[in-house]
Amino acid sequence: MSYRKLVIGLALGACALVAPAFAQQVTRIVVPFAAGGGTDQYCRILAQELNKQGLNVIIENKPGASGILAADYVARAKPDGQTVLVSSLGTLANNSVLYDKLPYDPAKDFAAVTQIAYQPAIVVGRTDLPYKNIKEMVAYAKQNPGKINRGSPGAAILTNLAPIAFEKEQGFSTLHIPFNGDAPALQALLGNQIDIHGTSITGSLPYVKAGKLRVLGVMDSKRLPQVPEAPTFKEQGFDMEATLWYSLSVPAGTPRPAIERLNKAVNQVIADPDFVARARAIGMEPRGGTPEELDKFIKAEADRWLPVLRGLNLPKQSH
Numbered sequence: 001m002s003y004r005k006l007v008i009g010l011a012l013g014a015c016a017l018v019a020p021a022f023a024q025q026v027t028r029i030v031v032p033f034a035a036g037g038g039t040d041q042y043c044r045i046l047a048q049e050l051n052k053q054g055l056n057v058i059i060e061n062k063p064g065a066s067g068i069l070a071a072d073y074v075a076r077a078k079p080d081g082q083t084v085l086v087s088s089l090g091t092l093a094n095n096s097v098l099y100d101k102l103p104y105d106p107a108k109d110f111a112a113v114t115q116i117a118y119q120p121a122i123v124v125g126r127t128d129l130p131y132k133n134i135k136e137m138v139a140y141a142k143q144n145p146g147k148i149n150r151g152s153p154g155a156a157i158l159t160n161l162a163p164i165a166f167e168k169e170q171g172f173s174t175l176h177i178p179f180n181g182d183a184p185a186l187q188a189l190l191g192n193q194i195d196i197h198g199t200s201i202t203g204s205l206p207y208v209k210a211g212k213l214r215v216l217g218v219m220d221s222k223r224l225p226q227v228p229e230a231p232t233f234k235e236q237g238f239d240m241e242a243t244l245w246y247s248l249s250v251p252a253g254t255p256r257p258a259i260e261r262l263n264k265a266v267n268q269v270i271a272d273p274d275f276v277a278r279a280r281a282i283g284m285e286p287r288g289g290t291p292e293e294l295d296k297f298i299k300a301e302a303d304r305w306l307p308v309l310r311g312l313n314l315p316k317q318s319h
Contacts, residue, residue, distance in 0.1 A: 027057045032070035034063040038202035042284045049269040067091040075109040079251040081258030087249040093302040100316040112294040113248035117284045119200040120220035121162045121242040134217035135236040141172040150174035151185040151197040159198035162242035202283035
């Protein structure tokens with residue numbers, strides 16, 4: 001065999017080895033919550049569909065410190081589009097107010113990919129209350145100051161911030177009782193320890209379906225498909241919308257073609273009617289868009305909710 005043929009043969013062999021390796025590159029979607037929750041469930045069915053497109057996606061859970069561990073992990077990752085953060089208002093805005101120091105810069109360390117889903121904030125209440133919706137609750141609260149105990153999954157979470165903003169706007173107040181998460185707050189509600197609770201439909205849906213809790217109002221422009229009988233705030237005369245949203249972000253410096261490939265694949269999946277039905281079954285509403293639309297949305301959400309959060313004067317935390 002000639003030297004030239006030997007070199008060509010070695011080169012072709014090397015390409016044959018490299019091509020499968022490149023095709024098998026893994027895209028890690030990093031979820032800042034424990035496995036089994038609503039966001040994790042949603043991301044796993046999203047990953048399943050992306051894998052059908054040949055993307056080789058896996059879910060990596062990194063819970064802890066209000067999403068700081070996951071966000072810092074992704075911020076430090078190689079900017080090649082293979083490590084992706086499931087981002088939210090907390091990781092991209094609220095943490096900058098809640099913590100004395102962050103190991104990442106929410107504004108500079110990430111590049112937007114796309115929104116993936118949202119959940120309207122809702123208010124649920126016991127079925128034995130003297131009010132059956134938000135309009136009746138507001139009237140009751142004004143006539144009976146200090147009589148309503150309101151739970152939340154935590155002081156800095158949107159499902160507390162939105163009710164606070166609403167109460168200030170309408171000129172009444174409730175007694176806020178924060179819990180360490182949604183599950184214990186719902187149990188307190190079922191146990192008659194609190195009257196109402198700010199939450200999303202994911203955790204509360206089984207109790208609503210069983211007739212143990214009632215959705216008093218939905219903070220969205222339309223009713224929830226899971227509980228179509230529950231009225232929106234707007235239907236009851238209140239211009240109030242607030243959503244728990246989830247998006248995908250990659251490390252700053254990720255090449256635009258890599259962002260666009262992921263954006264296109266995700267938006268294709270979440271537009272599929274079968275996927276939408278699976279998402280709604282766990283209380284999620286798919287929503288996509290361009291990176292530019294996501295950047296604009298994040299800024300608008302931060303401008304809206306950070307002043308409310310600062311108004312709580314919560315002590316700074318250390319992670």
